[in-house]
Structure formats: structure tokens, C-alpha cells
Amino acid sequence: MNRTALAVAVAALAALPFVAGDYYINLASQILIAALFALSLNLLVGYGGLTSLGHAAYMGVSAYISGWLFLKLGLGHLLAAPLALAGTTLMAALFGLVALRASGISFLMITLALGQVLWGLAFRWVSVTNGDNGLSGLTRPMPFGIDLSGATAFYFFTLIVSAASTACIAALAYSAFGAVLRGTRDQPRRMLALGHNVWLVRYLTFVSAGFWAAVSGLLYVYYHKFIHPQALGLTNSAEVLLMVIAGGSGTLVGPVAGAAIVVLLKNYVSAYVERWTMLLGFVFLAIVLFMPDGLVPGLRRLWVKFFGARA
Amino acid sequence: MGEVLWGARVSLALEIRGLSKSFGGLPATSDVSLAVETGERRLIIGPNGAGKTTLFNLITGDLRADAGSIRLFGEEAVRLRTDQRVHRGLARTFQIITLFPHDTLAHNVVLSLLGLAPSRWNALRPLAARRDLYQRAREVLATVGLAAIAERPLAQVSYGEKRRVEIAMALAQRPKLLLLDEPLAGLSKEERQTLQGLLAAIPRDITVVMIEHDMDTALSYAERITLLHYGKIIVEGSRAEVVAHPRTREIYLGA
Numbered sequence: 215m216n217r218t219a220l221a222v223a224v225a226a227l228a229a230l231p232f233v234a235g236d237y238y239i240n241l242a243s244q245i246l247i248a249a250l251f252a253l254s255l256n257l258l259v260g261y262g263g264l265t266s267l268g269h270a271a272y273m274g275v276s277a278y279i280s281g282w283l284f285l286k287l288g289l290g291h292l293l294a295a296p297l298a299l300a301g302t303t304l305m306a307a308l309f310g311l312v313a314l315r316a317s318g319i320s321f322l323m324i325t326l327a328l329g330q331v332l333w334g335l336a337f338r339w340v341s342v343t344n345g346d347n348g349l350s351g352l353t354r355p356m357p358f359g360i361d362l363s364g365a366t367a368f369y370f371f372t373l374i375v376s377a378a379s380t381a382c383i384a385a386l387a388y389s390a391f392g393a394v395l396r397g398t399r400d401q402p403r404r405m406l407a408l409g410h411n412v413w414l415v416r417y418l419t420f421v422s423a424g425f426w427a428a429v430s431g432l433l434y435v436y437y438h439k440f441i442h443p444q445a446l447g448l449t450n451s452a453e454v455l456l457m458v459i460a461g462g463s464g465t466l467v468g469p470v471a472g473a474a475i476v477v478l479l480k481n482y483v484s485a486y487v488e489r490w491t492m493l494l495g496f497v498f499l500a501i502v503l504f505m506p507d508g509l510v511p512g513l514r515r516l517w518v519k520f521f522g523a524r525a
Numbered sequence: 526m527g528e529v530l531w532g533a534r535v536s537l538a539l540e541i542r543g544l545s546k547s548f549g550g551l552p553a554t555s556d557v558s559l560a561v562e563t564g565e566r567r568l569i570i571g572p573n574g575a576g577k578t579t580l581f582n583l584i585t586g587d588l589r590a591d592a593g594s595i596r597l598f599g600e601e602a603v604r605l606r607t608d609q610r611v612h613r614g615l616a617r618t619f620q621i622i623t624l625f626p627h628d629t630l631a632h633n634v635v636l637s638l639l640g641l642a643p644s645r646w647n648a649l650r651p652l653a654a655r656r657d658l659y660q661r662a663r664e665v666l667a668t669v670g671l672a673a674i675a676e677r678p679l680a681q682v683s684y685g686e687k688r689r690v691e692i693a694m695a696l697a698q699r700p701k702l703l704l705l706d707e708p709l710a711g712l713s714k715e716e717r718q719t720l721q722g723l724l725a726a727i728p729r730d731i732t733v734v735m736i737e738h739d740m741d742t743a744l745s746y747a748e749r750i751t752l753l754h755y756g757k758i759i760v761e762g763s764r765a766e767v768v769a770h771p772r773t774r775e776i777y778l779g780a
Contacts, residue, residue, distance in 0.1 A: 390639055390655065391648040397625065397636050404623045407585060409611035409640030409698065422648075 227373055236365040240437075243365070243372045245477045247433045250376040252457040252469035253383050254426030259455065260463035261387060262419045263399030264314075265322050267451050268329025271309070272424040274446030275332060276302040276431030281349040281441050282342060291355035299428045306424025310417050317402075317416075329451055336443035348442035352435060362436070372433055379429050384466055386422070395419055396464075456494075460501045462508025471510050536563045537599065538702045538732035539584065544593030546583055546756075553579040555756045557593070561702075561749075567734045568747030570777055576756035577736045578620060581704050584734075585617055586610050598701060612641065614701030618691040618708060620736075626680035630671060630690055633679055634662035637694035665697040666690075669723055685716035692723060696731075703727070705735040709742055717742060740778075744768070752777060 231239050255269045279298040283289040289297070313324045336343045343349065354362040362368045386392050397405045398412045406412050435441050444450065453476060461472025479497065484490040505512025539561040546554040553576045561567050569577050582588040584595060586607035595603045597613050605613070625633050635658050639645040644655070652658075666675045669689040674682060679690065688708060695703055708724070709717050721742055727733060737743035744750075750767040752760040754777075760770045767773050 385651070386648040388651045388653065389648045390642075390645050390650070390652045393632070393636065393652050394639055394645050400625055401623050403587065404619070405636070405640075406587070406607040407611065407617055407619070408637050408694070409608050410645065411606070411608045 224377070231366040231369055239365040239369045241477065241481055243369045243437055244481070245474045246369075246372045246376045247430055247437060248454070248457065248473035248477050249470040250379050250433065251427060251430035251454050252461070252473045253380060253466070254423050254430060255454050256458045256463055256466075256469045257383065257386070257395075257419055257423040257426070259458050260465065260469070261392060261395045261399065262416055264317060264416060264420070265455070266313075266325040266423075267322050267448070267455060268325035268327070269423070269427055269454055270446050270448075270450035271329040271332045272302050272306055272427035273431035273434060273450070273454075274336070274441070274443075275305055276428035277435035277441045277445060278336065278343060278349065280432055280435050281352050284352060285349055286342075291353075295355070295432055298432060299425065302428035302431065303421060303425045306421045306428075309424070310420035314413060314416055314420060326448070326451070329446065330448065333443055333446040333448070336446050343443065346443065348440055350440045352439045352441070354436045354439065368437065372437070375429065375433060379426055380466070383426060387466060391415070391418075456498055460498050460509055462510035462512070465508070465510050468508050468510040472508070475509070537561065537596070538563045538565070539734065540594075540596040541584070542594045542596075544580075544583060544595065545591045546579060546588060547591060552756050554583060554590075557753075557756070557758055559751060559758065559761075561732060561734055563701075563732055564729050565732055566746055566748045567732075568743050568750045569734065569736045569753060570738075570740075570743070570750060571753035571759075572777060574755075575753040577753055578706060579756070580753065581617065581706055581734075581736065584610075584704060585615065608640075611698070615704070616695040616698050616700035616702070617704040618695050618706055620706040620710065622684075622687050622691060624679050624687060624690060624694075627678060629676050629678055630666055630682065631659055631662040631675040633690055634665050634694055634697050635659060637697045638662060638665075641698055662697070665693050668696065668726075669693045670719070685712050685719070688712060688716070688720060689723065692720075696727070700731060702732045702734070705733065705737075707736050707738065709737055709739045721746070 227242075230242055234242070251273055254272075255266065258264045258266050258269075276298045279301045280291075280294045283294040283297060284291070309328050313321055313328065316324060337345055354368065356362065357371065360367060362371050394405070394410055395415055398410065398415050402412050434445065457472030457476050458469045459472070460475065461470065462468025475497065476494070479490060479494050483493055487493055501509055501512070537560050539559070541557055541559040544554055544557045545552065557580065569580065571577050579588065583590050586602075586605060590603055593603070594601060597610060597615060600613065602610050602613065625636065635652070638658055638661060663672055663675045666672050669692060671686060671689055671693065674686070679687065682690070692705075692708065709720055712720060717739065724733070724746060735743065735746070744764060747764055749763055750761070751758055752767060752773055759772050759776060760767050762770070
């Protein structure tokens with residue numbers, strides 16, 4: 215994405231609360247949170263070639279730790295947030311040791327299994343997680359004394375956090391480490407022969423993907439002020455994977471577009487159509503059939519086809 | 526044979542003793558012992574399936590040996606990972622081209638340069654801003670005569686040029702020991718001559734071990750030859766000795 219497009223996008227996002235009502239502002243917050251979540255998974259799936267079906271674990275655990283520290287220990291957000299991030303990152307560091315013993319479909323199955331273990335734990339370990347009732351009665355933080363209970367204030371908070379996180383993820387994608395990571399995706403054996411520690415590159419990516427998912431988990435729990443085992447579940451993991459693949463894995467704009475599609479369909483279409491998940495299925499089917507590398511790369515190709523070289 | 530060299534105290538780039546590897550009970554390498562002196566040009570020959578590439582994969586660590594020892598530059602390396610052996614000074618090219626087709630030639634070489642550079646862990650600074658790396662990559666490409674097309678995607682260059690990129694990537698790391706797996710395979714006569722010139726220009730401080738079927742080219746390059754058959758060393762010696770050996774004629778030259 216060139217600088218002009220980036221500037222237009224940032225300006226449009228910043229202007230949104232001045233032209234839209236609360237419903238749409240909240241919808242935009244949800245899209246931003248989902249986009250960050252999808253971008254974190256994209257590090258693994260898109261750049262690392264490691265398809266994970268358990269990424270909701272990191273979003274969910276971060277949200278649970280934050281909620282639990284607030285409710286049970288009475289910690290303020292200033293302490294709970296870094297502890298949630300640290301705890302989740304530590305968990306990613308442990309899970310990575312297990313999951314990265316494999317790649318391909320085995321890696322996917324291990325991440326799925328680890329995710330389901332946590333989901334089961336959230337359901338059954340009632341004394342900690344409150345089981346099926348979830349943790350409720352949570353609050354939003356007040357950074358520098360600013361009240362985030364309103365839609366607009368929370369939207370700007372989410373925008374700042376997710377933009378800063380996206381900048382870090384983009385920096386990684388364009389860095390030497392990012393180039394090496396893509397190399398391990400395309401030719402792992404060749405990268406080894408060039409002196410790259412393929413396992414360590416993947417491991418560090420796994421841990422950072424967990425960290426950024428934890429950041430999105432904090433935004434998620436602040437937005438909903440509630441956390442339920444479902445956030446850790448397979449459906450959530452599959453949904454975020456669909457966002458990445460449908461939008462275009464291995465690109466920065468793709469997962470964001472994928473997140474927007476899923477959140478909009480979920481919130482908007484479900485008001486009119488009861489079987490909205492079926493519609494979601496059809497949308498993905500169409501994308502996979504006609505643009506197998508995702509919506510953003512597919513549209514880019516169409517653009518080149520009809521308007522010549524990239525404008 | 527290793528014993529003699531031990532006694533002679535020559536400096537060895539590679540020393541293999543009793544190396545064995547089987548796939549499902551089928552021995553691909555059995556009890557191979559081999560010593561390559563620093564600066565030597567060694568040719569490995571043998572019929573298809575003789576275990577030549579398996580031997581390379583054992584030396585690089587792509588495959589784990591069942592038994593035996595591999596010493597690189599005097600250091601036991603049999604337990605080291607591939608990337609660790611590369612950091613000790615080992616480089617290789619592959620028989621089947623496994624480069625990065627969507628990236629430019631320069632970027633392919635940059636990935637090779639990064640393999641030994643601590644800055645490969647930098648996740649913040651844009652790689653495109655590393656002009657020093659791309660400059661160095663263009664210099665390396667110039668040594669194989671590809672500077673003019675350094676910015677072209679690899680997928681758009683000829684097979685012979687890809688072969689040269691392979692060698693450029695290996696040489697970019699300034700290795701001490703270079704393993705070339707059939708560098709001339711599939712090349713036209715002109716391309717072969719170009720590549721021959723490149724191989725001849727490899728500095729003497731780099732030890733070269735080469736697998737090659739094109740005997741005309743390979744024989745003129747090699748100083749010593751090892752003949753493998755069914756994973757065993759059948760004949761080893763100077764160029765003249767091996768070519769004249771009856772077993773070589775029987776197994777390989779087919780005369």
C-alpha cells in the first residue's frame with residue numbers, strides 16, 4: 215500500500231466518529247479489534263506458512279487473565295494489562311515448544327488440540343473462570359483519566375492501540391526478519407543450508423503472534439466488558455483463520471479486509487437473515503473459487519487486468 | 526586411508542569416518558571414510574543411486590547419520606544442526622533448484638548474506654533500507670556475470686542463470702568448504718563453459734567437493750576422485766589412478 219492510500223485510510227478512520235452514529239462507531243471498533251487479531255495470526259499463516267487452528271487461545275487467555283485479575287484480585291488495569299500480556303506470551307512460548315515439533319497439517323492439529331484444552335478448561339474450571347456464565351462485571355480502563363465508556367472515546371483508544379500494533383507488525387513484515395520468515399515458508403531446507411535457524415525463526419514468530427493476539431484480547435474484553443469460554447473456542451479460531459485466508463494471507467491489507475467482511479456480515483446481515491453463517495459460507499466459497507489467494511490479491515489482479523499496471 | 530592422513534598431519538577441511546545411513550533397512554551410505562584436504566578439488570562420481578547426494582545430505586546435516594563421524598575443519602560436526610555447520614564455514618548448492626522464484630536475484634543473494642549476518646534477527650528496520658546488503662549482493666552477482674539482471678525476478682531468468690545464482694549464493698557466504706551437487710546438470714554447451722570458468726575462478730582457500738556426471742568437465746577440474754557404488758567407496762585416488770582403475774571402467778565408465 216502506498217503512502218497516499220495509507221494517509222487516506224488513516225484520515226477516514228479518524229473522521230468516522232464525526233459522521234457516523236454510535237452503532238457504526240462500535241461496529242468499527244469491533245472491526246479494528248478483529249483486524250488486529252487477524253493480523254497477528256497472519257504472521258504465522260501468511261508469512262510463516264504455519265496454519266494454526268487454535269489462535270483464539272491467545273486472545274481468550276489474555277482476556278481471561280485481565281478479567282480474573284480485576285475481579286478476583288482487584289488489580290487495576292494498569293497492572294492487569296501488562297500481566298495479561300506477559301502471561302499470554304509465556305503461554306505462547308510454552309505452546310510453541312509443543313506445536314513447532316511439527317509443521318503442515320500436524321502443526322494445525324496440535325494448535326487445535328491446545329486451543330480446545332483451554333476452551334475445556336474455561337468451561338470446567340468454574341472456580342476461576344465462572345464456567346459457562348463467563349466473567350462479567352468488568353470495566354474499561356481509564357488511560358490518563360480519560361473515560362472510555364462512550365463509543366467514540368473507546369473507538370479512538372482502539373484505533374490508537376491497533377494502529378500502533380499494526381505498525382509494529384508491518385515493520386516486522388518488511389524487516390530482515392520478515393524476509394527470512396518468508397524464506398522459511400517457501401524453502402525451509404534451503405534456508406537451513408544458508409545458515410538460518412528455521413526452528414528459532416518460526417518459534418519467535420509463534421510467540422510474537424501470541425503476543426499481538428493477546429493485545430487484541432485486551433481490546434476485546436474492554437469492548438465487551440465480559441468474557442465467555444466461546445472466545446477461546448474453535449469457532450473463533452476458525453473465524454479468524456477465514457478472515458486471514460479470505461482477505462489474503464501474507465499481505466497486510468488482506469486480513470484487515472477479511473476482518474471487516476466477517477464482522478459486517480455477522481452484525482449487519484444477521485439482523486435480516488437468520489442463517490447468516492450460511493451466507494458467510496457462500497461468501498468464502500466464492501472467494502476461494504474465484505480468488506484463491508484471497509480478496510485483496512485477487513482484486514489487485516483484476517485492477518491490473520482492467521486498468522493496466524498498478525496506479 | 527584416514528590413518529595415513531592423520532599421520533601426515535595435513536590440514537583437513539572434511540574428514541569422514543565410518544559413516545553409515547540406511548533408509549528402511551536399505552543402506553544408502555555404508556561405512557564411508559573420506560578425507561578432503563584444505564584447498565582440494567574433489568570429485569565424487571558413481572552411478573545413479575550410488576548414494577552421492579545422500580553423502581552430501583549427511584555432511585550438511587540434512588540427514589542424520591546412523592553411525593560414524595563427520596569432522597569439519599577439525600571439529601566434530603555430526604551432532605550439529607545444518608545451520609550450525611553452515612556457520613562453521615560449510616556451503617552447498619542443490620541438484621534441484623530451490624531458490625525464491627518471485628524475488629529478484631539480488632534478494633535471493635541477500636537471503637544468503639543474511640544467513641550469516643546477526644542483523645537477520647532485526648524485526649524493525651526495513652530490509653529495503655539495507656543498501657549495504659543489496660550493494661554486496663550485486664557485487665557477488667557480478668562475480669558470476671549476472672550484475673546486469675540483479676533486479677529481475679528469478680522466475681524470469683534462464684535455467685543456466687539460475688544455476689549461476691545458486692553458486693553466487695553459496696560463494697556469497699565466503700565458505701571454507703563448498704559442496705556442489707551436479708552444478709552442470711541440464712546446461713547447454715555454452716552455459717557449461719561459462720560455469721566451468723566460474724568454477725575455475727573459485728579461490729584456492731575454498732575447498733570444493735563436487736558431484737558431477739559430465740566427466741569431460743569434471744575430470745579436468747578434479748584433483749582427486751572418489752567412486753561410490755551402492756553407498757560404498759570402491760575406488761579413490763588421483764585423477765589418473767581412478768580413471769585407469771578396472772573397477773571404475775566396469776562400474777561407471779561402462780567401457
